[in-house]
Amino acid sequence: MEKDGRRDSVNHHSLAVIPGDGIGHEVVSEALRVLQHVQQISGRFQLDVQHFDWSCQYYLRHGRMMPEDGLSTLSGFEAIFLGAVGFPTVPDHVSLWGLLLPIRRGFDQYVNLRPVKILQGIESPLRRYKAGDINFVVVRENTEGEYSNIGGALRPGTPDEVVIQNSVFTRKGTERVMRWAFELARTSRKRLTAATKSNGLNYSMPFWDEVFRQVGREYPDVDQSLYHVDALASYFVTRPESFDVVVASNLFGDILTDLGGAIQGGLGLAASANINPDRRFPSMFEPVHGSAPDIAGKNIANPVAQLWTAKLMLDHLGYPEEGQWILDAIEATLLAGIKTPDLGGTATTHSFTDAVLSRLPA
Known part of the structure; x- marks a missing residue:
């Protein structure tokens, strides 16, 4: 050329x-x-x-x-x-x-990044929302958490069968995905929401919450909130316009992003x-x-x-x-x-x- x-x-x-x-x-x-x-x-x-x-x-x-x-x-x-x-x-x-x-x-x-946005020309199943009303992204931790390949089965096929599936949360893995999400929020509307379930998962999620708060101290300019994932799923439906960047663990991010796909008009x-x-x-x-x-x-x-x-x-x-x-x-x-x-x-x-x-x- x-x-x-x-x-x-x-x-x-x-x-x-x-x-x-x-x-x-x-x-x-x-x-x-x-x-x-x-x-x-x-x-x-x-x-x-x-x-x-x-x-x-x-x-x-x-x-x-x-x-x-x-x-x-x-x-x-x-x-x-x-x-x-x-x-x-x-x-x-x-x-x-x-x-x-x-x-x-x-x-x-x-980092698994999923945009959730109602495109022009698309009618969302949430009929009260129009193009531009919903526009946020979900940052899902993509390499550890609940999808860690650790576990096993004992006495398979018997009445005494035991199956164990372990979740693994490392400080390095948790900190880096949260810091990436905070940096992304800084380039957007400066609002970051984290999904948790610390009232039910008494080791992994309190740790997740603690790291979120610790990393968050480095970003005083970003509005920060923690929601239990079940409440957050309901808020995706009742007030999706309030979200900017959402950060979640592997499993929670997987589920929330499919819900996000549904509210934007379908997984297609x-x-x-x-x-x-x-x-x-x-x-x-x-x-x-x-x-x-x-x-x-x-x-x-x-x-x-x-x-x-x-x-x-x-x-x-x-x-x-x-x-x-x-x-x-x-x-x-x-x-x-x-x-x-x-x-x-x-x-x-x-x-x-x-x-x-x-x-x-x-």
Whole structure:
């Protein structure tokens, strides 16, 4: 690219693409079309893409969700763009513990970021709220807590069977995700809410509360609140407009973010980022709608979550302006009444993306 006799610098970013299963293939291919167009009109970056077929289908052929050296292979990339994982004949714990969780933990992606926002052109199930009324993010601790792989079974299959699942909360892990959330709140409306359950979990959650208060002393400019997770879930429904940034443990964040997806209009709109803030490892970007095998191959899957996920990836790579182009084009498309069947429209996956492409800057 030549301008004023000088060669423009284009930043190259290596991207591992894992479409996964079901509708993952369809929405990922559409998102890549949008990303390719955005990089062309931006001229500031280029995504060097390599595809991997790791999935439940790969598991059925090889007995593994990814090769033994899968993490080593991925470690050379700057980002991972994932579609969806899951297939009826493969148990969920096999697919989760064979691909997603090894990536999240192996690459220390300790921040799971989920935006909760009513987009223009979308009617929330909470009818009293309109676009712009609800706009917050949930920061979920992503590598330890209740999803720690520690536990076991004693005397399985007998009347005396005992099953133990241990939660692990470290000071390092708890402090760093809270500090990240505080820093994010400083760039927003300076309000941070933490989910707890210290009235029922008498070791882990009092510790969580203590760390929240200790870290919070470093951020006197941020309004801070602690809510029991059951009350917080009700507040997500009764007063979601009051939230800015919410920080939660692994399990609580998982549940709350699906509720957040519901109030913004459905999981077909729900994007997420698994971030390694230190950038020592690649971060991974994925929608959270699942593989939806019942509609796979029908060209009716909603690509919004994958497109919004692409926006989060561009933000992380250092191109927030280009990321906003994508979100603006999505909203303009929805405002024009172009919607996939899950949102009450008749657009196909492909035609919806065509409409988004037509609304990107020229």
